[in-house]
Amino acid sequence: MNASAMNLSAKMLSPADVLAIKERHPAAFERPLVKRFSVVLCVAIVALYAVYVSWFFAIGKVVSEGNWDIAGTYLADWISYEVRPDIDFRTGEIVVEFPKFSPLGSNPDPEWIITKSGIVTVKEKSNNDMTQSKPASSGSFMAPDASSGGAKLSFMAPSSTATNMGSNEATSKARDSNLVSTQKEGINQAEVVFSKTAQIIVTPSVVTLVNGAESVVLDVDPLDETVKPRDVLPEWALQKREGEKIFVNYGFAGRAEVRAKEVKIMRRFFGWENFFFDTNSPYWGKPFSEVASLAIGGERISEGQSNASLMLDNFLNNAEWQHGDVYIKLLQTIVMAFVGTLFAVVIAFPLSFVAARNITPNRFLNQIFKRFFDFLRSVDMLIWALFFTRAFGPGPLAGISAIFFTDTGTFGKLYSEALENIDDKQREGVRSVGASPAAVQRFGVVPQVLPVFASQALYFWESNTRSATIIGAVGAGGIGLKLWEAMRTNQDWENVFYMVILILIVIFMFDSASNALRSRLIGKQQS
Structure with a gap:
């Protein structure tokens, strides 16, 4: 019987014939155990290997303990930049300071910082402050107080704690008495706008944090160097230790650090700052239309050099992007x-x-x-x-x-x-x-x-x-x-x-x- 005849006879087999053949030759129609469960075995092996790798490299612990906030900040830094002014109020008057190489130039006045002027009380040291004598030393077990005639002191010195506390209070009072308060015209409030719903309002004694419907009032004391919230801090504000600085996170809009003497602002903006020209370039801050008109036929900015050549030179020698x-x-x-x-x-x-x-x-x-x-x-x-x-x-x-x-x-x-x-x-x-x-x-x-x-x-x-x-x-x-x-x-x-x-x-x-x-x-x- 040739191959075509065999194929024809195979096609003409009825289901009963096929069943009869299976009954006569069951081993020929039975798949090996490995082949029957090959898919299940492969899935099980891959799953076991994944579990082993997860355990060996402690992937779960790494993921759970990962500092994703910092990772998110790094990713945001790829496509944005920060402007970092400091709002100083240690003397009682608010002073807004920008870094030396600020992306806003040498005389920044951004619209997102709103200041208000009024009468401020400035505390300064008196002239005789430097002539005041130092507080008497209470001595120690290593160096007995000379004023006591070298009397022996216990290294535990039970009474020294009270003495030191009294000395600190006396020092604080002496310091306050040596400060002279004067009133003058100055900035008594600064408002930093991060977004429509996020602001920080700074006064010499109170800092108010606003984030949506939530607001937190902080009492700041530059003399005692303490920051104390009046209420429980929300999730977007963090204070690691009582009285110390408070970290404020407004997401992509920026962040801030509220300290006893100043508020450090990190305001974020989308894009790359000063990508084409740095702040020293005459083209800096100008719109594209004005830059294009100057390059094509405007009045020459630099003697002996065309505007287009000056533009290319400023671009290639950009101090920030190089x-x-x-x-x-x-x-x-x-x-x-x-x-x-x-x-x-x-x-x-x-x-x-x-x-x-x-x-x-x-x-x-x-x-x-x-x-x-x-x-x-x-x-x-x-x-x-x-x-x-x-x-x-x-x-x-x-x-x-x-x-x-x-x-x-x-x-x-x-x-x-x-x-x-x-x-x-x-x-x-x-x-x-x-x-x-x-x-x-x-x-x-x-x-x-x-x-x-x-x-x-x-x-x-x-x-x-x-x-x-x-x-x-x-x-x-x-x-x-x-x-x-x-x-x-x-x-x-x-x-x-x-x-x-x-x-x-x-x-x-x-x-x-x-x-x-x-x-x-x-x-x-x-x-």
């Missing part, structure tokens, strides 16, 4: 990756012919060069970067050397394996016409492996551009070092994000170009 330096460092990273990969290809290409068994039949040489390649690639690129940074000092040369050493070992292994898997028919054909050994390799071997070699070199060039960023962070130069410096400040996360975006753009461009070239080399149509 665009020019970032671009140079990014170019260094690209050059590091290219030169290191190129040198590795140039060295690995001829050495791979010696390491290939079918090209060089000398087993001793094969093993020597293969172990040499293993040594070079077994040491990670980051370790080589640390070594060459110590040898050559920080800079691109250390990065180029690290990429060169690592990729020479990798290319040598890949190329020698590719040579060992070539088709010998082409080589034998060239040899049969009486060609020299060099010509045999040139025309019988190289055409087969050259597209593969070039494709791998292009892939590693694109990959090394990413690696050069990492090794740059350990001192090998390039944008990696710049990125690490910005991260170490723990405040310039928007600069970090900016450089990350530039790196992603470069990697995307190199990846696209590399894929296109590889597709052409291996004879495929570009997708």
Whole structure:
């Protein structure tokens, strides 16, 4: 019976016939136990492994104890910036102070800080305060009080506590008596607006926190250096110890620290501050239309330099973003990756012919060069970067050397394996016409492996551009070092994000170009 007849008879079997066959041959229709429960076993193994990994790395504890507020703040810093004024009221008059390098310029007057003026009572030290004698010392077990004639004192000194308390009260009264109060015109209230529903109202003695429908009143005393809430603090306000500063969190809008003598404000705004021009630029703070008109045909701002040239100079030399330096460092990273990969290809290409068994039949040489390649690639690129940074000092040369050493070992292994898997028919054909050994390799071997070699070199060039960023962070130069410096400040996360975006753009461009070239080399149509 042929195959078609068997298929026809099988199709004509009735359910009763199939059941009869199953009864006669039950083992043939019974699936093995492993196959029947394979899905359940796989799910159980994966679940057990997940439980083991969770226990071994204490994932639950790490997640529960993680400081997600700080992580959220870091992420917010990538796409926003903070303005950090201090509202000082220690003398009884409110003074709003901004940092020296504020993103709002040298004379900031933001609309979200509203001040009110009136009569303020300023407390200052009297002229004879400095001539007051120091309180008498009560002595100690190490140094008896000289005024007591060197009388012996117990190291426990039960009476010293009361004496010290009395001395502190006397010192406080003496300090208060040495302060002179004067009245004058000044700022007696400052209101910081974080949002429509979140504000902080500051007076010399009372700070009011408002968040939606909730409000908290704090009594502040600059002399005793205490902060005391009148009611229970809500979740968005935290005081770690009684009388100490209070942390206020308004979410993305910002945060604040209420201290006994000042209120530190961290007001957050979406975007990147002064990205195009810093506060020293004549273009700073101007709208885009005005900047464009000045660049095209406006009155010349600087003698001997066009407005467009001045604009480009101000942009590249932006003190806060340092665009020019970032671009140079990014170019260094690209050059590091290219030169290191190129040198590795140039060295690995001829050495791979010696390491290939079918090209060089000398087993001793094969093993020597293969172990040499293993040594070079077994040491990670980051370790080589640390070594060459110590040898050559920080800079691109250390990065180029690290990429060169690592990729020479990798290319040598890949190329020698590719040579060992070539088709010998082409080589034998060239040899049969009486060609020299060099010509045999040139025309019988190289055409087969050259597209593969070039494709791998292009892939590693694109990959090394990413690696050069990492090794740059350990001192090998390039944008990696710049990125690490910005991260170490723990405040310039928007600069970090900016450089990350530039790196992603470069990697995307190199990846696209590399894929296109590889597709052409291996004879495929570009997708």
